[in-house]
Amino acid sequence: MSKDDDVVQSNKPAGGWGSLKGIASISVEASASPTALDTLRRMNKPGGFMCNSCAWPKPKNYSAFEFCENGAKAVLWELTTDRCTPEFWDRHTVHGLRSWTDHELEKTGRLTHPLRYNAEHDRYEAVGWADAFNDIATELNALEPESAVFYSSGHAGLEASYLYALMARLYGNNNLPQSSNMCHETTSVGLKKVIGSPVGTIVWEDLEEADAFFFFGQNPGTNSPRFLHPLKDAKKRGASIVTFNPIIEQGLVAFVDPQSARDMATGRETKISDQYHQLSSGGDVAAIMGICKHVIEADQAAQRNGEERIIDVAFIEKHTQGFDRFLASVEAAAWEDIEAGSGLTRVALKEAADTYMAAERVIGVYGMGLTQHTHGSVNIGLLVNLLMLRGNIGRPGAGVCPVRGHSNVQGQRTVGIAEKADLVPMDKLRELFDFDPPTEDGVNIVEMVEGLLAGTVKASICLGGNLLRAVPDQHRMEDTWTRQNLTVMISTKLNRSHLYPGKNAYILPCLGRAEVDEQATGPQAISTEDSFSMISGSTGRRSPASEHLKSELAIVAGIAKALLPPNPKVKWDEWTADYSQVRDLIEQTYPDDFRDFNQRLFEPGGFYRGIGAHERIWNTPEKHALFTTPEKLTSLGFDPGPGRYSLLTMRSNDQFNTTVYGYSDRFHGIEGTRDVLLMHPDDIERAGFEKGDVVQLITDLDDGVDRRLGGLVVTPYRIPPGTVASYYPECNVLVPVTHHDELSKTPGSKSVPVRIERERA
Structure with missing residues (x-):
């Protein structure tokens, strides 16, 4: 039997019957409410509720079923009929639950009562809301303000987020890290630096006009499945799709449309990628440089022959700076170095460049495969360079498209959840609320972790999320998290972060987005912002899981x-009674973004808050878009070598962020387990391993800290040599807090230096 026969792989397309079976399986697994199907019917539509999963936009002309597999799973998981009541703690201790998996913890069901940790009995106990609020306030007021951190996961609506940020600043700090610190902060910082906008530049209509899509490190099949519908439409009209990703992601290979009766009946697939380039981990800089080199060489040949220029000279001269320096760096880059850095051949990169040059309008799409490297900002700059060569920013059908993860992660930044003081209109806050906001920058996630390790962070309030499971250096964090004076988690379900309580610890259960939010003036709506900077209203209709739950906004206000x-x-009290008053405050604070906020709340597809770079308005200090020049042809922060691999952390299609719905990763061909290490067959042979060997990964960084993860089964896989892969969040124990993007401090979770050792019996 050849090595190729051992390779695990999936040939299953995204969508199709597999998607429906996945939804049905989770419906059973979650013991979902019978009302869940009606909830899905109203999802992502005007007057309905906005998906609490990813931040993919909602089209104006919505379909009958405007949800995807992962969105449906998120709703079903939240609308479970299982309940985690205070009686649960009569049977379990906190320390005893640490042996449970993430999946088992969430399977306990919806939290029903506010809880306070009893250290003597190692259990959580029910507590009244007023007592919880007063106790939390007492603990916070006993601390220096700079020692408390107010984290947000990206789930809470704009209204709760605005008040949360206001609370932190009234308390006295800008310690407002957010989940984007761990994924797309590289976007916020990198794009802001080169085009003056911290978010993407395209809108829905651009998807309908693009001639080509270039994907870098993004996986729509798992992370934003509704993206596959406009991609299918693009293929029907003849658009090209070129993908760069170390892992084969089925959503970018083939798609069977679950909303097409013909496709479902016949199994007809839409081929998505015309080209799929499996580059090495950290190889994006070299790959993009190679494409740019082909484009520039073609442009120089056109000049010599008296033909029309390939690059957009008028755009470059009018709208950009730094082109000549970038041109010199491209000309100086040797093809052998580009091939070595990317793991791709010159011929493959020319094929991609030819497609790029043949397209009049190109959208560059990317995800965390670009952002989570120690030189992730360089990746972002190079992608912008490529687009600018032919004027593909700020015109119809073209632009840069980062695909954000959590449903309101972008919107929370827009309304003030930011640790950088200069991103917030402090003068407006001073005028509206008659106080002097703090002007010193707060901490981001990396700095929060460093503060916890140093003992300077003494309290953490978490508006959603499972922060302790999501951060780098997880084992070290578990040791330090419990030393805090106070930990507060606003949550819907039990998760691992609850199992490491501080000296005073509270779990405050909140409503789910699909549930009725009844306040003094009646049912309330919230709002969110998607990846295209569109603002949409959201109204829940389902009965709350418990009469003791409060909304995220009510908890923050309390x-x-x-x-x-x-x-x-x-x-x-007035803001809790009527959320429209909070939207009025948001409009007064950000008048350019939220004009007529309440009046436009339920516009189909949302209302556009406007992005300067979309209109070729460059809000950089130079008032131009900037070409950047890489110092080296890799985004890795270490040198690969014999026995040293680059670990890429990945997600299953049966999970959302740290939430694990189940153990069926059909897109990667892995069933029933997450304890795998994906390796190229030649790497397995060179290392002296065999398929099925149980190994441990050890972080290969000389900083005096021993980081390791064992129990992983060697699994032959179609992956570039030198690159290995395993699942997030389990692999967070291997990511050093110091291993992050230089500009944004986003953890480098897509390229962690590791070595592999066989586990001994």
Whole structure:
């Protein structure tokens, strides 16, 4: 039997019957409410509720079923009929639950009561809301403000997020890290630097006009399946799709449309990628440089022959700076170095370049495969360079398209959840609320972890999420997290972060987005911002999982009212009673982005808040878009070598962020387990391993810290030599807090230096 016969792989297309079976399986696994199907019917539509999974936009002309497999799983998982009541703790201790898997913890069901940790009995106990708020306020007021951190996961709506940021600043700090610090902060910082906009530049209509899509490190099949519908439409009209990714992702290979009766009946697939280039981990810089080199060489040949230029000279001269320096770096780059750095041949890169040059309008799409490297910002700059060569930013059918993860992760930044003081209109806050906002920058996630390790962070409030499971250096964090004076988690379900309580610890259960949010003036709506900067209203209709739940906004306001001195301009009770008043405050604080906020809340597809670079308005200090020049042809922060591999962490299609719905990763061909290490067959042979060997990964970084993860089964896979892969969040124990993008401090989870050792019996 050849080595190729051992390779694990999937030939299953995205969508199709596999998608429906996946939804049905999770419906059973989650013991979902019978009302869940009606909820799905209203999902992502005007007057309905917005998906609590990814941030993919909602089209104006929506379909009958405007949800995807992962969105449906998220809703079903939240609308479970299982309940985690205070009686659960009569049978379990906190330390005893640490042996449970993430999946088992979430399977306990929806939290029903506010809980306070009892250290003597090692259990959580029910506590009244007023007591919880007062106790939390007492602990926070006993601390120096700079020692407390207010984290947000990206789930809460714009209204709760705005008040959360206001609470932190009234308390006295800008310690407002967010989940984007761990994924797309490289986008926020990298794009801001080169085009003056911290977010993508395209809108929905651009998808309908593009001639080509270039994908870098993004996986729509798992992370944004609704993206596959416009990609299918693009293929029907003749657009080209070129993909660069170390892993074969089935969503970018083939798609069977679950909303097409003909496709479902016949199994007809839409081929997605015309070219699929499996580059090495960290090889994007070299690959993009190679494409640019082909484009520039073709342009120089056109000049010599008196033909029409390939590059957009008028755009470059009018709108950009730094082109000559970038041109010199491209000309100086040797093809052998480009091939070595990318893991791709010159011929393959020319094929991609030819497609790029043949297209009039190109969209560059990327995900965390570009952002989560120690030189991720260089990746972003190079992609922008490629687009600018032919004027593919700021015109119809063209632009840069980062695909964000959590549903409102971008919107929370827009309304003030930011650790950088200069990103927030402090003068407006001073005027509206009659106080002096703090002007010193707060901490991001990396700095928060460093502060916890140093003992300077003494309290953490978490608005959603499973932060302890998501951060780098997870084992070290578990040791330090419990030393805090206070930990507060606003959650819907039990997760691993709850199992490492501080000296004073609270779990505050909140409503799910699909549930009715009834306040003093009646049912309330919230709002979110998607990846295309569109704002949409969201209204829940399902009965709450428990009468004891509060909305995220009500919890934030409850803590704030107990914590802060009275201020006649700060009206926590009135804002809780009527969320439209909070939207008025958001409009007053950000008038350019939120004009007529309440009036436009339920516009089909959302309303566009406007992005300067979309209109070729460059809000950089230079007032131009900037070409950048890489110092080296890799985004790795280490040198590969014999026995040293680059670990790429990945997600299953049966999970969302740290939430694991099940153990069927059909797109990667892995069933029933997450304890795998994917390796190229030649790497397995060179290392002296065999398929099925049990090994451990050890972080190959000389900083005096021993980081390792064992119990992984060697699995032959179609992956570039020198690159290995395993699952997030399990592999977070291997990511050093110091291993991050130089500009944004985003953890480098897509290229961790590791070595592999056989586990001994």
